[in-house]
Amino acid sequence: MTGPFNPPVRTLMGPGPSDVNPRILEALSRPTIGHLDPAFIGLMDSIKELLQYAFQTQNRLTLPVSAPGSAGMEACFVNLLEPGDTVVVCQNGVFGGRMKENVERCGATAVMVQDDWGKAVDPTKVEEALKANPQAKVLAFVHAETSTGARSDAKTLCALAKQYDCLSIVDTVTSLGGIEVDVDGWGADAIYSGTQKCLSCVPGISPVTFSERAIEVIKARKNKVQSWFLDMDLVMGYWGGESKRAYHHTAPINALYALHESLLILKEEGLQAAWERHDLHHRALAAGLEAMGLSLVVAPEERLPQLNSVSIPDGVDDATVRQQLLANYSLEIGAGLGALAGKVWRIGLMGFACNRKNVLFCLGALDSTLTAMGADINSGVAVNAANKVYG
Amino acid sequence: MTGPFNPPVRTLMGPGPSDVNPRILEALSRPTIGHLDPAFIGLMDSIKELLQYAFQTQNRLTLPVSAPGSAGMEACFVNLLEPGDTVVVCQNGVFGGRMKENVERCGATAVMVQDDWGKAVDPTKVEEALKANPQAKVLAFVHAETSTGARSDAKTLCALAKQYDCLSIVDTVTSLGGIEVDVDGWGADAIYSGTQKCLSCVPGISPVTFSERAIEVIKARKNKVQSWFLDMDLVMGYWGGESKRAYHHTAPINALYALHESLLILKEEGLQAAWERHDLHHRALAAGLEAMGLSLVVAPEERLPQLNSVSIPDGVDDATVRQQLLANYSLEIGAGLGALAGKVWRIGLMGFACNRKNVLFCLGALDSTLTAMGADINSGVAVNAANKVYG
Numbered sequence: 010m011t012g013p014f015n016p017p018v019r020t021l022m023g024p025g026p027s028d029v030n031p032r033i034l035e036a037l038s039r040p041t042i043g044h045l046d047p048a049f050i051g052l053m054d055s056i057k058e059l060l061q062y063a064f065q066t067q068n069r070l071t072l073p074v075s076a077p078g079s080a081g082m083e084a085c086f087v088n089l090l091e092p093g094d095t096v097v098v099c100q101n102g103v104f105g106g107r108m109k110e111n112v113e114r115c116g117a118t119a120v121m122v123q124d125d126w127g128k129a130v131d132p133t134k135v136e137e138a139l140k141a142n143p144q145a146k147v148l149a150f151v152h153a154e155t156s157t158g159a160r161s162d163a164k165t166l167c168a169l170a171k172q173y174d175c176l177s178i179v180d181t182v183t184s185l186g187g188i189e190v191d192v193d194g195w196g197a198d199a200i201y202s203g204t205q206k207c208l209s210c211v212p213g214i215s216p217v218t219f220s221e222r223a224i225e226v227i228k229a230r231k232n233k234v235q236s237w238f239l240d241m242d243l244v245m246g247y248w249g250g251e252s253k254r255a256y257h258h259t260a261p262i263n264a265l266y267a268l269h270e271s272l273l274i275l276k277e278e279g280l281q282a283a284w285e286r287h288d289l290h291h292r293a294l295a296a297g298l299e300a301m302g303l304s305l306v307v308a309p310e311e312r313l314p315q316l317n318s319v320s321i322p323d324g325v326d327d328a329t330v331r332q333q334l335l336a337n338y339s340l341e342i343g344a345g346l347g348a349l350a351g352k353v354w355r356i357g358l359m360g361f362a363c364n365r366k367n368v369l370f371c372l373g374a375l376d377s378t379l380t381a382m383g384a385d386i387n388s389g390v391a392v393n394a395a396n397k398v399y400g
Numbered sequence: 401m402t403g404p405f406n407p408p409v410r411t412l413m414g415p416g417p418s419d420v421n422p423r424i425l426e427a428l429s430r431p432t433i434g435h436l437d438p439a440f441i442g443l444m445d446s447i448k449e450l451l452q453y454a455f456q457t458q459n460r461l462t463l464p465v466s467a468p469g470s471a472g473m474e475a476c477f478v479n480l481l482e483p484g485d486t487v488v489v490c491q492n493g494v495f496g497g498r499m500k501e502n503v504e505r506c507g508a509t510a511v512m513v514q515d516d517w518g519k520a521v522d523p524t525k526v527e528e529a530l531k532a533n534p535q536a537k538v539l540a541f542v543h544a545e546t547s548t549g550a551r552s553d554a555k556t557l558c559a560l561a562k563q564y565d566c567l568s569i570v571d572t573v574t575s576l577g578g579i580e581v582d583v584d585g586w587g588a589d590a591i592y593s594g595t596q597k598c599l600s601c602v603p604g605i606s607p608v609t610f611s612e613r614a615i616e617v618i619k620a621r622k623n624k625v626q627s628w629f630l631d632m633d634l635v636m637g638y639w640g641g642e643s644k645r646a647y648h649h650t651a652p653i654n655a656l657y658a659l660h661e662s663l664l665i666l667k668e669e670g671l672q673a674a675w676e677r678h679d680l681h682h683r684a685l686a687a688g689l690e691a692m693g694l695s696l697v698v699a700p701e702e703r704l705p706q707l708n709s710v711s712i713p714d715g716v717d718d719a720t721v722r723q724q725l726l727a728n729y730s731l732e733i734g735a736g737l738g739a740l741a742g743k744v745w746r747i748g749l750m751g752f753a754c755n756r757k758n759v760l761f762c763l764g765a766l767d768s769t770l771t772a773m774g775a776d777i778n779s780g781v782a783v784n785a786a787n788k789v790y791g
Contacts (some may be wrong), residue, residue: 011664013660256737
């Protein structure tokens with residue numbers, strides 16, 4: 010390839026990135042300014058306030074990490090953990106496993122609480138693990154498991170962490186903006202998210218927020234944070250806002266323009282309205298899929314509206330269907346990940362991509378593709394079933 | 401701030417970010433696609449090839465780290481070092497000090513070789529340190545010190561590393577695209593750079609490249625890399641190109657569109673032409689500054705054309721001048737950093753910003769600003785002196 014790259018125009022209904030609002034792409038391409046420009050300081054303040062709104066927190070240490078969600082996860086672990094610490098890690102999908110990797114790479118010990126993939130984290134098991142491990146410093150769990158579509162009860166889990174004198178680390182990569190995230194209400198301590206899910210921003214940035222309790226732990230560390238780049242004590246010198254901004258690293262200026270625009274869009278809609286929109290379109294999509302005879306992996310009460318794992322019907326080849334959707338409809342849905350690879354599709358309804366047009370389009374495309382392949386489904390009924398939900 | 405952020409249009413002649421070519425801003429805002437989209441795989445291959453061209457290397461492990469240059473630096477250190485290792489670190493400015501931080505946070509020992517800020521690294525001192533520390537595993541140095549504008553002799557230093565059986569880690573954040581970077585010719589082992597300097601791309605990505613010797617060291621590690629996000633063994637699974645791309649983290653899709661466009665622009669111009677352009681405009685700028693009576697910090701034979709540190713004349717207030725340039729000309733020049741804070745300005749001529757218009761504009765603005773403040777300079781001669789260089 011020696012010429013410019015002209016990407017195909019997709020409909021992104023996988024596990025993220027999701028369709029990006031054109032307002033955000035336009036903001037992204039505004040003229041670059043310096044990371045110490047006085048005009049940029051105002052933008053930073055505004056981003057911080059909007060993130061506090063999105064996370065529902067007053068935490069002063071609320072900022073976007075200059076790298077994707079995986080780095081946000083790492084920021085939470087490397088800042089709170091020191092060698093020899095113990096962490097109770099809940100795993101009910103891929104991302105709990107990644108948390109374990111993070112814990113161990115900090116020289117700490119992960120006590121794993123395993124739940125079936127596709128189910129919520131079981132608070133009873135978590136309490137047992139916390140009781141059995143009084144030395145535990147942190148409870149870590151994924152609020153919205155992107156690999157399965159299961160939603161865990163963050164409020165209950167954070168309360169358990171507090172009860173057993175643990176800090177909580179919460180993955181809200183896929184939840185933020187799609188379902189309720191209530192950092193202060195939960196009393197969560199270190200939370201990270203991503204931009205490319207229900208914020209419908211471009212990928213590459215990870216919003217994080219730390220409670221006062223977490224900041225105290227960071228300030229009282231015996232050892233330096235093992236990552237210089239992610240050292241919150243240093244990052245705070247640039248994002249802190251209380252004194253002169255000290256250069257730490259060059260902020261990803263244009264990506265922050267985009268994040269700001271995406272947060273403005275969320276604020277304009279309002280959190281409650283955004284959650285209701287995700288719920289509505291999820292119900293329509295689920296009705297359509299079920300009318301077709303497909304089944305969702307997650308039980309209704311634990312489903313994430315923004316990430317729908319659908320069991321692949323017997324005899325249907327996973328990759329062929331996804332390739333045909335891409336080739337014939339320029340529609341991306343997600344493959345299964347980890348233990349669910351080849352067994353499910355993951356249909357995202359995230360942020361800007363969560364709308365009636367996409368629901369009907371996706372159902373229509375899937376119906377037609379599966380029918381043409383001779384799959385054992387109820388053809389021609391999915392779109393109607395979805396429309397009934399819309400009323 | 402509750403509305404959209406409309407950045408001022410600046411001329412960026414600081415230490416980076418530099419002015420971004422509009423082609424790159426346009427590429428940045430193209431429609432987002434998925435990080436596992438077949439169309440994206442083609443883009444990844446193309447970026448890899450173009451980076452190999454820019455770095456002048458055949459290294460197969462050549463890729464953009466999904467975070468700024470500081471994370472690229474960290475990627476080099478955390479992948480090559482294990483606890484207990486010794487690294488000879490050359491320091492002649494801010495970034496050598498950051499290398500020391502990285503070494504120590506890996507549980508390794510840094511043996512420092514200090515040179516004056518504004519001077520190149522002295523190979524004689526480096527050889528003494530390598531002789532005195534036969535246990536050293538790595539020699540680390542900054543090719544182009546962004547904090548001072550000094551250029552070190554990478555070829556000689558990499559050869560010393562080899563001679564003393566060390567790997568070399570080389571910071572080319574400010575050099576890549578502005579002066580010769582010859583990774584294979586030098587025999588360098590781990591090299592990182594940034595996008596927002598002489599590539600004139602938006603900040604946020606760090607191109608890196610690792611030699612086969614470095615890959616062997618990574619493959620033979622006793623301990624896991626302390627950063628999951630920056631673990632090259634895992635990142636290779638996504639960027640490797642030899643087998644199926646395995647999901648590691650969500651790539652910053654749009655930032656990679658921009659990087660691709662910036663590398664295309666560099667290839668179109670050609671490396672040699674780009675270096676000559678930086679040299680020409682540097683000479684014009686230097687002639688103008690010297691005619692004005694200002695002096696450059698770095699000796700001519702060690703100067704980086706793309707980063708000109710100028711001593712602030714006696715009695716002139718650093719911040720006032722920079723504020724006036726910003727307010728009256730929308731022109732950003734850089735402040736001094738670390739030991740040089742308050743003593744120098746750093747005038748960048750990087751990538752797209754390195755052109756005749758900017759040289760004349762900057763000299764004119766500085767001349768007028770300093771004259772109006774009653775500074776003891778030769779007024780009204782700078783632009784002519786620069787024009788004489790252009791002939």
